[in-house]
Amino acid sequence: MSDGTELEHRLDRIESRFAMHELVSDYCHGFDKRDWDRFAAIWWPDAIWDIGPPFGTFQGIEEITDVTKDILWDAWLASSHFTTNLVITFDGRDAANGLCDVDCIGTTSDKQAQTVSASYFDRFERRGGIWKIATRKVKMYHFNPLPGVTLTPPA
């Protein structure tokens, strides 16, 4: 039988996994639902968001704020990100690497429906007892129009 300290360490790992799953989910909820507070809360102030082409790399919460509010939320009239396949590898007690995949469907500013597939390579860090994203690197596999598709809510 394990002693309480070891059990508590195992519990901490599990709770940390849920915290990271929530960060990955809140990225989608915050971005798609235009909930800025939710979106901003997932990043450390010095976080790096490396979106890659066609957008670039953004460093620090100010650049992340600017690209989201001034570029990305204009580039997408609407978007739905669906994150799956999250695999977490701990690197000590207070850091972990995450890999997950995202399926995205939405409408760009030219009113064209798009389908996107990408992976997120994340670095999560726990500071002062709180887990947030330190680095998110995006690798896109496709980003293409869905010809003839119009995305609208039911009347």
Add this chain to the structure above:
Amino acid sequence: MSDGTELEHRLDRIESRFAMHELVSDYCHGFDKRDWDRFAAIWWPDAIWDIGPPFGTFQGIEEITDVTKDILWDAWLASSHFTTNLVITFDGRDAANGLCDVDCIGTTSDKQAQTVSASYFDRFERRGGIWKIATRKVKMYHFNPLPGVTLTPPA
């Protein structure tokens, strides 16, 4: 070191999270695979299912039964719901609010392939030690045809 009671409380939270994830998953399995027992088991008898347009709001397991068997399972010849991004916020020990997103592809009764994106806003309650859905509110972002697509299994 925490004492056993606190560890047990933390474990209970985690097990509750898995129970809620299972409810959200069984909604999809039950609905898509036409497994009525699985679908019915996720709802409290007094559950409210607010699907919104074009379907409406249904209160209590009898109305949920009727709309599913008499309307929704006819409206969809086949459907695949993929639920992601589940975020759970506890409201005491025996209640919690859930937010998740669903990507759905399927064929409506007019033989038209459709793509749907929506969020589910859930109220989960634990009664007599069992977690079930007390309220599910659906918000749809799009529900549209996929022109020229036919959805069929491989021969």
Add this chain to the structure above:
Amino acid sequence: MSDGTELEHRLDRIESRFAMHELVSDYCHGFDKRDWDRFAAIWWPDAIWDIGPPFGTFQGIEEITDVTKDILWDAWLASSHFTTNLVITFDGRDAANGLCDVDCIGTTSDKQAQTVSASYFDRFERRGGIWKIATRKVKMYHFNPLPGVTLTPPA
């Protein structure tokens, strides 16, 4: 209050759930990213992979290796599998049944974009303390072209 042994058993269940979620995720990461080591590591040497039509059933890691490297990775120029709705039912301490759904989009060797929906019916077994897949049975709901769609990464 529970004693430590019971708490540890509950923790073991939870850690096992995460291990199985990781297997299901690594199937996608390994297959789609052509990461053979990751893909191979999810299967027991005597694993059965019953893909069904149009591919067939494969028994043992050698057959799984051959079909993946010689047939499936040629059949798909690129693929993105998104696994969701995982429900796990334990069958003793060291075995469990899993049910999950997969949404797949990719390009087949004829350069045609495809959409696939399927379920995976898994048997997970723990041997020597390690969880892997003993059996994966695939049931496909649709596997069809997306006319006019070309899947390419951004420039």
